[in-house]
Amino acid sequence: MKKLLLPICALSPFLVKAQAGVDLNPVSVTTSRVAQKVNETGRNISVIDGAMFRQLPVQSLDELLKYVPGVEVQARGPMGAQSDIVLRGGTYQQVLILLDGVKINDPITGHFNSYIPVAPSEILRIEVLRGPAAAVYGAEAVGGVIHVITKTFAAQDTASGLHGVVKASGGEYNFWNTDAGVQYAKGRVKAALGVLSNNTTGQLLRGDNRGYIHNNTVSGSVSADMANNWKMALRGSYDNRDFAAQNFYTTFASDTATEKVSTAWAQAQLKQHKNRHSHEIDAVFKNASDNYLYNSVSTANENKSKYAMAQYLYTLSLSHGFDIAGGAQSSLRVIRSNDRGNHQTGQIAGFGTLLYHYEHLNLSGSLRADYDGNYGFALIPQLNASYNAGIITFRGTAGRATRSADFTERYNNYNKTLVKSGSIGNPDLTAEQSWSYEAGATLNVAQYLKLSGTAFYRSQDNVIDWVTTPYADMPRQTNLDPSGTYALAKNLKQVKTKGMEFEATFQKQLSKNQSIYVNAGITLMRSTSNDPVPSFYIIAHAKTLIQSTVMYQFGRLSLSGNMIYKERNPQMAKGINAEITSSYAVFNARVGLRILSQLSVYASCNNIGNIRYSDLLGSTMPTRWFMGGASYNF
Structure with missing residues (x-):
């Protein structure tokens, strides 16, 4: 009975200041790089106001995403x-993270993808594209896309002054x-500066160790409107994370790890929108450093990475309902x-999208020709369709995706003299291949109520995951101990994922001040999976995931809350x-x-029920935690 009651509680009005006038069908740019109303894209998209x-009751961007339906x-x-x-049961490597249209996924490992190098005060909205x-956008966009769009880079009017x-x-x-931020606008110039700092000695972990955290993000941006409808935008940011990492990656008793990850990010955008066409040039540079110390007697892993990317985009609105985008x-x-x-x-790629709109019908087709140094040449097609029949919109999607292994999956522990146990990379990994299909409908019951449902299916070949492998079966034994316990990065022959998503959004001004x-x-x-040995992350996703956020405002008083319920495969590390x-359920208010x-x-109060739980084996999440504070707007 308890398991049946939890999903029902999740859908009850749990409880912040509601966003009066929230658009339940906002404009999205994530699906095809062309601005479209969400119900015209053919995709299941959520838009979160910054x-x-x-x-x-959240303190970081990953905690905000945790309560968005369908985002695990x-x-x-x-x-x-x-x-x-994780989106739609993929691995953490199969989600693409974008900041103002450019990829920020870390080349070292997808574990760092949630380190989004921008302060929350700069964020205008976050678009979540499932599928x-x-x-x-290219590799990693297998399960979906998380797109962070900032105020300075977005084409939005800003009130003058500071x-x-x-x-x-x-x-x-x-x-x-x-958590602080300032924005300045005067004439053709906009600028923003923000900071987010979270620090704690932490709750007790295994033994006498504490889950300490010192996480700091500072970001600044500026944009200027220039002659002939050109606009230039620049951003610089620095993100530093220093935290206890005990049993983040292993289930060994000797693991008392600490980790420090720092990222410097530089981004430039030059854009022109004139008449029916637009040009956009983007360039980014990312410099990251990771120091991981397994325990006090080990030698720290020192990883330094660089990522540079440049892209050109062109869009054109043609007659008779056609639009094209490419680059x-x-x-x-x-x-x-x-x-x-x-x-x-x-990596180098060329891509294009053709969109067609006729009365209530919207169609789009995309094709990408991609060359990657890891897997060679690939053609990646996709089709989206939607039909608006009054208050209900029907939508469907079919698309291919591919992903190559990152540096950790290929070379983890490869350069050490002796590895007694742990995860071992595999440079012979081939690229993942997948086909995804979905169909759904969105019902706009009224201006204040939207209901949606989606069924999806994904068939994947050569999925990359970590699998427990005995020493005798390791393809390279040069620096391994015959008595060690190892997890090898392997290609799983075939993985199939199927599921359904249901979402409801209700937003209403009940009275003048409520x-x-x-x-x-x-x-x-x-x-x-057809692999006889279970892999680590494919089996880790939730089988049932229920999330809710509720915000209520009455005069000067605001109440808010969120909750999550997960049902998944149990695991044990004795x-x-x-x-x-x-399963577990966590409530915050x-x-x-x-x-x-x-x-x-x-x-x-976070984790009101004082539940002891973990999302990943060995990593204990906090129990009940009380906080308080003040904010001043100027």
Whole structure:
């Protein structure tokens, strides 16, 4: 009975200041790089207002995403320590993360993909696209896309002058937080500067170790409108994470790891929109450093990577309902490591999309010709369709995707003299190949209520995952101990995933000073593999995932809350007394009070039920945690 009640509780009005006038059918640019209303894209897309970050009981961007329906965030620690982002049952490597239209996925490992190098105060909105988008964006867009769009880079009018917000918080376990940002606009120039800092000594982990965190992000951006409808935008940011990483990657009792990851990010965009066509040139450079210390007597893994990318985009609106978009993209990935060795690889691609609109019918087809130094040449097609029949929109998608192994999957522990146990890379990995199909419908019952449902299926070949492998079966034994326990990066011959997604959004102004926003979703998934030995991450996704966010405002008082319920395959690691339970439910709540026109105070409680749980085996998540703070808008 308890399991049956939890999903029902998830859909009840759980409880922040509602966004009056939220558009339930906003414009999206993620599907095809051409601005379209969400119900015209043929895709299942959610759009999250950036302002929600400060209205909910969350402290980092990965925690905000955790409660978006269909987005599974497999967290190893709180407040941005580290999280794997999963969409539609894929691995954490099969989700593409974009910042203002450019890829930020880390070349070292997908474990770092949630380190988004921008402060929350800069974010205008986040678009979540479920399902493949490789034909438009390339590798990693297998399960979906998370696209962060910022205020400075977006074509949006901004109030003149200087304005911003400063928020300071504190709580148990010596927690303190700073979240601040300022925006300035005058004439043709816009600028923004933001900072997010989360720090805590942390709750107790296994033994006497604590889950400490010192995570800091500073980002700044500027844009200027120039002659002949040209606009230039620039961004620079620095992100540093220092945290306890005990049992983040292993289930060994000797693992008392700590980790430091720092990222410097530079981004430039030059865009022109004139009459019926537009040009866009993007260039990015990312410099990342990772220091991982397994325990106090081991030698730290030192990994340094560089990622550079340039792309050109062109769009043209033709007559008779046709639009075209296309361009070219090139990137270079480099690693220098005492653990993985020194390597580099490049990629180049050309891509195009044709969109057709006729009355209530919308069609789009995309094709990408991609060359990657790891897997050679690939053609990646995709088709999307939608039909608007009054209050209901029908949609469907079919698309191919491919993904090559990253540097960790290829070379982890390859450069060490002796490896007694752990994960071993495999340079002979072939690229993953997949075909995805989906069909769904969205019902706009009224301006304040939207319901949607989607069925999806993905067939994958040569999926890359880690598999427990005895020493005798290891393809390379040069630096291995015959008595060791190893996990080898392997290609799984075939993995099939099928599932359904249901989502409801209700937003309404109840009276002059009272409003409510409710978003809830259920995702049901199953994956099967023909490999006789279970792999690590393919079996780790939730089979049932229920998420909800509710925000309520009455005068000066605001109440908010979110919850998540997961059902998954149980696992056990007796050596460290760790387990993945068959299910868990976590509830969080926040109450805020505006005491002056510009000053507000709040109190929150995360994990109200004091549940002990883990998303990934060995990584214990925090139990109940009280926090409070104040924010000042100017």
